[in-house]
Amino acid sequence: MSELLQAVLNSDEKNDLRSLMSELRLCEKRYLLRNDILNLYEDFCTKHQKNAHTQSSHLSKLIYYTQEIIQEDSNLCFIIRSKIASQEVYLLTSDLSIEAMTVQDLLDMRDRLVNRYYPNEGDLLEIDFGPFYDYSPIIRDPKNIGKGVEFLNRYLSSKLFADPKQWQESLFNFLRLHQYRGIQLLINGRIQSQQHLSEKIKAAIAFISNLPLYEPLETFRLDLQTMGFEPGWGNTAARVLETLNILDDLIDSPAPQTLETFISRIPMIFNIVLVSPHGWFGQEGVLGRPDTGGQVVYVLDQAKNLETQLEEDALLAGLGELNVQPKVIILSRLISNNDGTLCNQRLEKVYGTTNAWILRVPFREFNPNMTQNWISRFEIWPYLETYAIDAERELIGEFQGRPDLIVGNYSDGNLVAFLLARRMKVTQCNIAHALEKSKYLFSNLYWQDLEEKYHFSMQFTADLLAMNAANFVISSTYQEIVGTPDSIGQYESYKCFTMPELYHVVNGIELFSPKFNVVPPGVNESYYFPYTRNEERVETDRLRLEEMLFTLDDPALIYGKLEDPSKRPIFSMARLDRIKNLTGLAECFGKSQELQEHCNLILVAGKLRVEESGDNEERDEIIKLYQIIDEYNLYGKIRWLGVRLSKTDSGEIYRVIADHKGIFVQPALFEAFGLTILEAMITGMPTFATQFGGPLEIIQDKVNGFYINPTNLEETASKLYDFVTKCDSNPAYWDEISKRGIERVYTAYTWKIHTTKLLSLARTYGFWNFISKEKREDLLRYIEALFHLIYKPRAQQLLEQHKYR
Structure with a gap:
């Protein structure tokens, strides 16, 4: 049984759990997700004057780790995720008896929930890839998930160490494989075994050690060829010597870093x-x-x-x-x-x-x-x-x-x-x-x-x-x-x-x-670079985009005129679909009089008119955006640019907003990664991004950017307003966040690294x-x-x- 459940049942909170389950059964929803569960529990704690904080009680901790609750008859199915990449499923009855459920039980229950379960018609096809991974190495610690190559190098090194003869033979055969358009690379037929390779490596190291470090390969290529080595080891004596030493170390005492360094040098991808x-x-x-x-x-x-x-x-x-x-x-x-x-x-x-x-x-x-x-x-x-x-x-x-x-x-x-x-x-x-x-x-x-x-x-x-x-x-x-x-x-x-x-x-x-x-x-650094690099910016582009963003009157491309273009711009750029949630940002802005007094909202968002779009979701969002502008009377406070930007213009438009000490907001309901976040940060714009998805790993909250919950409009508006007022009173704060955002991208998110x-x-x-x-x-x-x-x-x-x- 789950330790979280057991802790509640063994404490004086058992009756609280019973009361909570009664209220859950009164809920109209039969399938509750985590946010529903937390909101319902918060209401429960307010009603019963209890502390809802995660660590305040065993019950609070249980609720915090419960991802889903499914109601069926008087029973409740708790899907508990107490640690990353694993879950436990339990059925709780009204008398608090507990039964562990299998994956199959859970899937059948979900089918029953939508009235799609027919047990008399035979079992449904089950897809199970588990057995195919039984013979592969598996990571044990969840924190190492996503570091597959590091784990694999450790695993391969241990194999080399445990059975050196077999693995060194495999390594030798692997080196013999490589060619480029029929031209043999790395080793030729003069090296005929793993043992022979090891001997030749040492001889080649001794030979090259006597050459000038920057001696080009062509001057000693024939000497290496006679010893059994073809091109692929390096372009200078120093590089060839380094590569051969790495291989020599790998054969004698395999280590993960040595293996990774050596394999990464093998010319095998063209x-x-x-x-x-x-x-x-x-x-x-x-x-x-x-x-x-x-x-x-x-x-x-x-x-x-x-x-x-x-x-x-x-x-x-x-x-x-x-x-x-x-x-x-x-x-x-x-x-x-x-x-x-x-x-x-x-x-x-x-x-x-x-x-x-x-x-x-x-x-x-x-x-x-x-x-x-x-x-x-x-x-x-x-x-x-x-x-x-x-x-x-x-x-x-x-x-x-x-x-x-x-x-x-x-x-x-x-x-x-x-x-x-x-x-x-x-x-x-x-x-x-x-x-x-x-x-x-x-x-x-x-x-x-x-x-x-x-x-x-x-x-x-x-x-x-x-x-x-x-x-x-x-x-x-x-x-x-x-x-x-x-x-x-x-x-x-x-x-x-x-x-x-x-x-x-x-x-x-x-x-x-x-x-x-x-x-x-x-980030493509040719187009996206800090706004302070004036020598790399094109003045005519800057002036053209400045006019487009703030003053140009062109109904074919732009909707909305700004009453006061000098206000600090809140900027976002994305396609108009439900997930990108630009309409949510507009509504957030519309609900906040404080933001409207201090800022303008500028959106670059594809199309302006329903008839111009061939996408159903985009058409719905276009209609919704007009409705929000009208409902909150945002006339004079919002600009909506229905344009397609080249990458040159896209990079410069961020920089123009940065010139005006603006901020970038990425309000997606979910974002797998967030390339526009990197683009905005590297150009120097303080960036606010959704807390749902990849931005959590790009931005370090309150250090080089800020998280927002795009489903909580009041909280989002408050965070934006707090930042704006802080910058108004201390202009250096904008510069500080801007500088840290630029540094963050250059240290972790370049194409060279990728x-x-x-x-x-x-x-x-x-x-x-x-x-x-x-x-x-x-x-x-x-x-x-x-x-x-x-x-x-x-x-x-x-x-x-x-x-x-």
């Missing part, structure tokens, strides 16, 4: 695919379109910086004379009706790169009304399997062979990445960015009601398949995986859930697997897959079976619907 298929992927005219924006920015910046890092790595490895040309391809969708963009071009070079490209592959013809136009990310599922087949052929043609790494983006991209990696036998990396299951409350429980609009049955199935198939998974934050002590992570939400009448997931993902790694994205880590991960997991001989075929066969039995039939049904649109 060609990378970044998969982002759903469309409107381009470098101009796509930002602000439905389903794009942040994703396009992220993937383009990642592609550019990966190419730069690959080129740097190749030169450092001494491959300069081999004319190595790393290539990065962004795989997206070709859209014939391109709406003035370049999305109808098959191949487009990424600006500012040598060999990074956007490759667009069309969906196969079916109904031209669908396949030649943009399709929402909720609707594209029927086309992805054939798209992957066609894309494989195109990629092999562009690379003149297979890529070395495939990186999926979002649910659709990750499914395509799995299909491609499976067919091409390539290392697969998943980056989810945001999982829709966490965004839409009870989306799995009521999936049938939402299916026509969102098709979650396919999306959630795709997520399960891709994340389990991936060799490694990148998240932007720790809590994206397993949440916080009082909130469940996005990946954790896939651990156990029901899709009533479709399937039960009893173990959807192993959270303690070393495949998870936290690698946050960076790409170095990503490539190190790819090499380590490639090494792990080779030497472990991990039995993944049974897992992949299971995933394929689920794909064909669950995903594919549903995709075919949707395809039939598309036929008549």
Whole structure:
């Protein structure tokens, strides 16, 4: 029995628990989430004059760790999460008898809650990935979740130490694998065994030690070749000597850091695919379109910086004379009706790169009304399997062979990445960015009601398949995986859930697997840099955007005139959808007369008119924003810019707001990471961001930014007002927070940090897959079976619907 429950039952709070349960039974809701539970308990404590603080009593502590309560008849099901990445489930009856519930019991209860439980019709399909992780190393301590590569390096080092002969033989065989376009790298046939390698390493170290440190490789390349060493060890005597010494140390006394350093130097990745298929992927005219924006920015910046890092790595490895040309391809969708963009071009070079490209592959013809136009990310599922087949052929043609790494983006991209990696036998990396299951409350429980609009049955199935198939998974934050002590992570939400009448997931993902790694994205420093760097700013851009933000009268682009443009600006920039919650920020501003007296609200938010939008959710938010402006009489106090900004303008617009000592507010109901937060902080804007999601790890509250609860409008307004008045009385305070925000980004969130880590991960997991001989075929066969039995039939049904649109 849970220690938390037992502590209550063994104390004089037993009757309090009984009274609380009586009040819970009177609640109209049959399914209470954590916020509902805490609010109800606070009312209970007020009514009975008790202290609701977490540590004030055993009952308060129990309530604090209870994530959900489900009512069924007179019984209550408590789902308790007393520690990260684990939960306990108990059924409490009116006489306080307690029964532990299995995962299957819980899922059946959830099905009964929505009247979707039919025991006489046989058991529902149970999806359980647990057995496939029984033979893999598993992290024990929850605080190490997301540090998969560190754990894996420790594990591999211990194996090298415990069985040196076998593992050193595997290491030797691994080094013999590597080539670039048929040219052998690292070691050649003159080294024929692990023992021979060890001897040759020592001889090479002795030889190179007598050379000048900066002697270029070409002057002694033939000498190394005679000893059995091909290019790949370094570009100078110093670099080659350092790499060989690291390998020598690794063979003699393996250590995790030594292993990571050595593997990260191996030239084994030259060609990378970044998969982002759903469309409107381009470098101009796509930002602000439905389903794009942040994703396009992220993937383009990642592609550019990966190419730069690959080129740097190749030169450092001494491959300069081999004319190595790393290539990065962004795989997206070709859209014939391109709406003035370049999305109808098959191949487009990424600006500012040598060999990074956007490759667009069309969906196969079916109904031209669908396949030649943009399709929402909720609707594209029927086309992805054939798209992957066609894309494989195109990629092999562009690379003149297979890529070395495939990186999926979002649910659709990750499914395509799995299909491609499976067919091409390539290392697969998943980056989810945001999982829709966490965004839409009870989306799995009521999936049938939402299916026509969102098709979650396919999306959630795709997520399960891709994340389990991936060799490694990148998240932007720790809590994206397993949440916080009082909130469940996005990946954790896939651990156990029901899709009533479709399937039960009893173990959807192993959270303690070393495949998870936290690698946050960076900021494009070419566009986003501190407002104080006046020498890098373009004066004409600054003046143009200053006018646009504060005074320009252009009804086609801007709604609202400011009565007093000199007031401190509160600024936000996002697409208009429910989750981004710009309407919530407008309402928060509308409810606060104090804020209105001191500040103006300026929003950059896509479209101004309903008829301009093709997205249902965006249209709803446009209507809502006008209603809020009218309800709170915000005329003269708000500016709404319906514009698409280039990255150049986007960076400068933050800086112009910073010139006016403004503040940036990110009011999302949930934010997986928050790239706009980094952009605002690096430009020098004091930033207030949602406490729900990734911003908790970006911002250190009250040090270099501030958390807000966007569902509590009065509290949010109070925090903003407190900051504004403090800056009014002490202008240096604004400067202090501004400076700390800039420092925070430069020390933790650059693309250089991101790409170095990503490539190190790819090499380590490639090494792990080779030497472990991990039995993944049974897992992949299971995933394929689920794909064909669950995903594919549903995709075919949707395809039939598309036929008549």
